[in-house]
Each structure stands twice: as C-alpha cells, then as structure tokens.
Amino acid sequence: MPRKRIINAWTVTLGILAVIGIGAWIYQLTQGLVVTGMNNIVSWGLYITSFMFFVGLSAGGLIVSSSATVFNIKQFKPVAKPAVLLSTVCIIAAALLIVVDLGTPERMLNLLLHPQFNSPLIWDVIVITVYLVISLLYLYHMTRPNPNEKSIKILSSVALPVAILVHSVTAWIFGLQIARPTWHSALMAPLFVASALDSGLALLLVVIVALNKFRLFNVPKSLISTLAGLLSVFIAVDAFFVFSEVLTALFPAEERLMAYINQMLTGSLAPFFWGEVILGALIPFMILIFRKNRENMTLVVLSSVLVVMGVFFKRIWLLFSSMLLPLLDYAPGVTLGKYNLPVSFRTGREVVPNIWATLGSYTPSWVEITIVLGVIALITLLYTLGAYVLFTPKQEEHSHTQGGEGHATQSHAY
Amino acid sequence: MAQKKYGMVIDLKRCVGCHTCAVACKLENNVPLGMFWNRIETIGGPHMDTPKGEYPYLEMSHLPLACQHCENAPCVKVCPVGATYKAEDGRTLIDYERCIGCRYCMSACPYNVRVFNWQEPKKIPSHDVGSADTPQRKRGVVEKCSMCEQRTNKGELPFCVESCPQRARHFGDLNDPTSEVSRLIRERKAERLLEDKGTKPQVYYIR
Numbered sequence: 001m002p003r004k005r006i007i008n009a010w011t012v013t014l015g016i017l018a019v020i021g022i023g024a025w026i027y028q029l030t031q032g033l034v035v036t037g038m039n040n041i042v043s044w045g046l047y048i049t050s051f052m053f054f055v056g057l058s059a060g061g062l063i064v065s066s067s068a069t070v071f072n073i074k075q076f077k078p079v080a081k082p083a084v085l086l087s088t089v090c091i092i093a094a095a096l097l098i099v100v101d102l103g104t105p106e107r108m109l110n111l112l113l114h115p116q117f118n119s120p121l122i123w124d125v126i127v128i129t130v131y132l133v134i135s136l137l138y139l140y141h142m143t144r145p146n147p148n149e150k151s152i153k154i155l156s157s158v159a160l161p162v163a164i165l166v167h168s169v170t171a172w173i174f175g176l177q178i179a180r181p182t183w184h185s186a187l188m189a190p191l192f193v194a195s196a197l198d199s200g201l202a203l204l205l206v207v208i209v210a211l212n213k214f215r216l217f218n219v220p221k222s223l224i225s226t227l228a229g230l231l232s233v234f235i236a237v238d239a240f241f242v243f244s245e246v247l248t249a250l251f252p253a254e255e256r257l258m259a260y261i262n263q264m265l266t267g268s269l270a271p272f273f274w275g276e277v278i279l280g281a282l283i284p285f286m287i288l289i290f291r292k293n294r295e296n297m298t299l300v301v302l303s304s305v306l307v308v309m310g311v312f313f314k315r316i317w318l319l320f321s322s323m324l325l326p327l328l329d330y331a332p333g334v335t336l337g338k339y340n341l342p343v344s345f346r347t348g349r350e351v352v353p354n355i356w357a358t359l360g361s362y363t364p365s366w367v368e369i370t371i372v373l374g375v376i377a378l379i380t381l382l383y384t385l386g387a388y389v390l391f392t393p394k395q396e397e398h399s400h401t402q403g404g405e406g407h408a409t410q411s412h413a414y
Numbered sequence: 415m416a417q418k419k420y421g422m423v424i425d426l427k428r429c430v431g432c433h434t435c436a437v438a439c440k441l442e443n444n445v446p447l448g449m450f451w452n453r454i455e456t457i458g459g460p461h462m463d464t465p466k467g468e469y470p471y472l473e474m475s476h477l478p479l480a481c482q483h484c485e486n487a488p489c490v491k492v493c494p495v496g497a498t499y500k501a502e503d504g505r506t507l508i509d510y511e512r513c514i515g516c517r518y519c520m521s522a523c524p525y526n527v528r529v530f531n532w533q534e535p536k537k538i539p540s541h542d543v544g545s546a547d548t549p550q551r552k553r554g555v556v557e558k559c560s561m562c563e564q565r566t567n568k569g570e571l572p573f574c575v576e577s578c579p580q581r582a583r584h585f586g587d588l589n590d591p592t593s594e595v596s597r598l599i600r601e602r603k604a605e606r607l608l609e610d611k612g613t614k615p616q617v618y619y620i621r
C-alpha cells in the first residue's frame with residue numbers, strides 16, 4: 001500500500017510542478033525574455049546550461065547501454081531498458097530547453113524551412129532528432145513481448161556513435177567559437193563526452209536504485225556495484241580532461257586568458273569550479289574506488305548524486321567563464337538591453353536606469369528556475385509513467401489489476 | 415568593376431568622443447531604449463570619459479564601436495536559419511523577419527556589438543523615429559548596425575558618417591582602390607580590432 005501511495009504522490013507532485021513550469025513559460029511568452037536574468041553580455045543563461053547538462057545525461061546512459069549490446073557485454077544488458085528510457089526523456093528535456101530559450105519560438109519552424117547547414121546549432125537539431133528517433137525505436141524494440149535480437153543489435157550499433165556525436169556536436173556549439181577564450185578548445189568535445197559518461201551513468205545508477213526500491217524494475221545489486229566501479233573510471237577520465245584543459249590555459253599565464261581562468265579559480269565561478277573538483281570528482285572517486293563502498297547502495301547513490309551535481313556545476317563554470325568578460329572591455333562597456341524605469345523615477349531621485357556594464361553578471365530569475373524545474377518534473381513524470389507501462393510485463397499487469405498491487409513486478413528479472 | 419565591399423574608416427585622431435554618431439545612429443535606426451548599435455568607448459579609464467594613466471601623464475582617447483561587418487563573420491557562420499548573412503556588397507545584415515532569437519550570434523561575436531530585444535521595444539516618446547524605411551524589429555530578435563541599409567541602398571551615407579562633426583568617419587567601397595576609404599587605409603596606418611581573431615573586419619581605425 002505505501003508503495004502505491006508514494007508512487008501516486010510522486011506522480012501528482014511532478015504533474016503539479018510541470019503545470020507550474022508551463023505556466024511560467026506562458027508568462028515568459030507574454031513578457032519576452034526580459035523576465036529572465038539574461039542580458040546583452042550574458043546572453044545565454046540557465047536554459048543553455050541545463051540544455052548542455054541534459055544532452056550529457058542523455059548521451060551517457062545510452063553510451064553505456066548500447067555498448068552492452070554492441071560489444072556483447074552480457075552482464076550490462078539488464079540495464080538497457082531503464083537506460084534507453086532515461087536517454088529518451090533527457091533528450092526531450094534538452095530539446096524543450098532550447099525551445100524555451102528562443103526569443104521568437106513562434107518562428108521555430110524556420111529551423112526546418114531555412115536551415116543553414118554551416119551552423120553547429122543545425123547540426124545539433126539534426127543529430128538530436130535522429131537520436132530521439134533511434135532512442136524511441138530502440139525502446140520500442142526492447143519492450144516488445146518477443147524482442148528481436150537482430151534489430152536491437154542493429155539499432156544499438158547506430159545508437160552508440162549517434163550518442164557520442166550528439167554530445168560532441170553540443171560541445172562544438174561552444175568549442176568552435178573564436179570569440180570565447182575558455183570555450184575555444186579542441187578538447188571541448190572529448191571533455192563533453194567524458195562528462196556525459198560520468199553524469200549519465202551516475203544518474204542511471206540513481207534511477208535503477210530507485211526503480212529497485214519501488215519494485216518497478218529489478219537490477220541485481222552486483223551489477224549496480226560493477227557499474228559503480230565503471231563510474232569511478234569515468235570520473236577519473238573526466239577529471240583528467242579538466243585538469244589538462246585548465247593546465248594548458250594556466251601555464252602560459254597569458255594575461256587575457258588568465259582573466260577568464262581566474263574567474264574560475266578565484267572569482268565568482270570558483271564555488272562551481274572547486275565544487276565540481278571536490279564534491280563532483282574527488283569525493284565520489286575516493287568513495288567508489290573501494291569495492292566495499294561500491295557494495296553499499298547508500299554510498300553508491302550518494303556518490304552518483306554528487307557526480308551529477310558536479311557535472312551541473314561544470315556546465316555552469318564552462319558556460320559563464322566565457323560569457324562574463326567582453327573581449328573589448330573598455331568603459332562604459334556594453335549596453336545591457338533592458339530598460340525599465342525605476343520606481344524612483346517619479347520622485348526624481350534616479351532618473352534613468354543604468355544600461356551599461358563592462359563586466360557581465362547573471363542570476364537566474366524565478367521564471368527561469370521555475371521553467372527548468374518544470375521541464376525536469378515533466379521528464380521525470382514521463383520516466384515514471386514510461387517505467388510503469390513499459391517495464392511491467394503484460395500478463396503480470398493483468399494479474400495486478402485483478403489481484404491487488406504490490407507484487408506486480410516482483411518476479412520481473414529481465 | 416569588381417564586386418563592392420562596403421567598409422568604414424574611423425579616424426581616431428579626429429574623434430573627440432562627442433557621441434554624436436551614437437545618438438545619430440540611435441535616431442536614424444529607431445533603436446529602442448536600453449541599447450545602442452553604435453557606442454563610444456573610452457580607452458583606458460574605468461568610466462566613460464575618464465583618462466588613462468596618472469596625473470600629469472594623462473591620456474584620453476575614444477573608440478566608436480559598432481558592428482565590424484567582418485569579412486570572415488563568426489555570426490554568419492553560426493546563425494542556424496540564415497537570418498544573419500553577408501550581403502552582396504559586403505555588409506553583414508540581419509533579416510529581422512527570419513531571426514528566431516536563439517542569440518547564438520551574440521555568443522559568436524567577439525566585439526559584443528549585437529543587441530537583443532529582451533522586451534517589447536521601448537521608446538520615449540513612444541512613436542518610431544528615423545527614416546520611413548528603417549527596418550522594423552520586434553521583441554525577441556537580435557539587431558545591430560547595418561551601415562544604415564535604408565540609406566546606403568539609396569546611395570546615401572550612413573547617418574553616423576554624415577553627422578560626425580569632426581569628419582572622423584568615412585564610408586566607401588574597400589574594393590575600389592580610388593575610394594576615400596581605400597586611400598586612407600593605404601596612406602595612414604589603419605588597424606582593425608582584435609585582428610588576431612582572424613575575423614577580417616571591414617571597419618578600420620586610424621590611430
């Protein structure tokens with residue numbers, strides 16, 4: 001009984017959050033992007049940060065699950081279903097986050113009507129669409145009563161390179177920009193793939209432990225421990241890339257680049273940079289390298305949550321380290337683009353709002369936070385419903401409706 | 415005659431930082447409140463019109479800054495819908511009816527000269543100003559200097575060039591060796607901003 005009740009409460013809460021998010025988006029549509037914290041210097045904010053984050057989460061899960069089939073790692077096969085469903089909902093989140101970031105979403109079809117194939121953003125639109133279609137097909141084939149091994153094999157062989165590509169292309173959106181010193185790096189794509197691997201696998205671990213707990217899907221504990229071991233390797237690879245990238249920027253101590261790097265090391269982005277290094281990499285790595293800890297589900301979940309959080313921090317410092325400082329930093333600077341007469345206008349104390357800044361600053365507004373939370377709630381809801389419908393075998397669901405709840409998936413051992 | 419490549423030369427030795435071109439641009443192009451297409455930076459000091467250095471070794475100079483109309487334009491490369499494009503005559507222009515407001519071009523621009531309509535364009539007084547055929551822009555699109563497309567298409571000068579009281583601004587065809595801009599670039603030491611980025615701006619500065 002409590003299990004059922006918890007699932008219901010969870011579903012209802014997510015539904016409410018999603019509806020609130022949609023409400024916030026409608027509000028944003030009526031007002032324009034002025035209701036966000038973005039401005040002409042920091043022209044991308046929480047939406048694009050979260051977009052990168054979700055593409056990574058999506059790619060990571062699918063890379064792990066499809067390599068199980070491609071390289072015939074039988075041991076990993078049980079997680080394929082929850083992993084592909086996770087990839088699907090995360091890529092939907094990424095697509096939604098691009099839509100809410102657009103200034104004129106009513107012209108979104110221009111992406112199809114007038115695609116300019118030179119733009120990395122169009123590459124991303126194409127590769128995300130392909131990826132979504134493949135994930136759905138993959139999911140469909142896996143959850144059929146009698147899965148066709150051959151088509152699953154073919155789909156996973158396509159899914160694996162596309163999953164790597166989807167995050168590489170997202171990296172190139174940033175990495176190919178000559179105007180942004182901390183983005184413009186050949187290491188960007190490998191770095192993104194590394195963060196996709198660790199954050200995606202970490203989220204998958206959290207999800208399968210939760211599915212186990214609520215008996216929606218059963219994954220053997222030994223497999224969770226093995227995956228946790230793999231996670232520790234991925235964390236190390238990610239940390240290695242970050243170290244290599246930062247060292248390359250730091251060593252020449254070139255003045256302009258140092259201004260950007262110092263924001264990460266000691267400036268306003270330091271909590272996120274060091275937060276990622278310590279909470280997102282060092283601590284979970286130190287926990288997961290010991291086999292004993294990998295067998296402790298609480299520690300596995302804790303480390304995974306830390307990794308996911310750490311990679312989100314990384315998205316933050318990565319995006320904003322390049323956005324805060326204009327390359328030409330002369331006074332009075334850049335016009336911020338928003339103009340709202342202050343309340344004091346009438347009293348004559350402050351006559352005009354300041355529209356200038358030489359240095360960018362950004363705080364997400366409540367609208368942005370609400371919309372992002374709404375997107376997260378929506379895809380979590382999708383996942384929960386998907387898990388309920390797809391992972392529960394038909395005949396058992398039948399008995400479930402007849403004979404009460406609680407035992408529906410207990411014997412489920414795919 | 416070869417294809418045209420419009421460009422500008424700004425003589426910083428003549429510029430006195432009076433902001434006339436910035437205001438002229440704002441009027442002619444009907445630029446909403448909260449943003450400028452063309453702005454005057456002060457080189458060195460921490461605020462507008464503050465000198466560089468310490469007394470008595472002070473030095474003050476200005477840098478009018480607008481779209482550089484790069485030949486190798488990063489903004490054109492990234493625009494997913496081709497709303498930002500290089501016109502036949504070498505200007506970097508925006509199709510305001512096509513822009514989807516993704517602001518990728520703003521991330522790609524090394525000069526921070528692109529501005530976005532975060533809100534419904536605001537003007538005080540609330541009516542439009544500028545030429546009758548100045549392009550209209552709505553909320554949610556990116557905009558920037560077009561070298562006054564509505565004027566230069568008719569053979570007139572960009573309004574900033576025409577209104578500069580110091581005659582510091584020059585406009586013309588960079589492909590025509592006899593044009594004033596070509597002559598100035600040839601005879602004086604003309605520089606471009608952030609030349610190391612390889613964007614090949616078509617706006618030159620004489621120091």
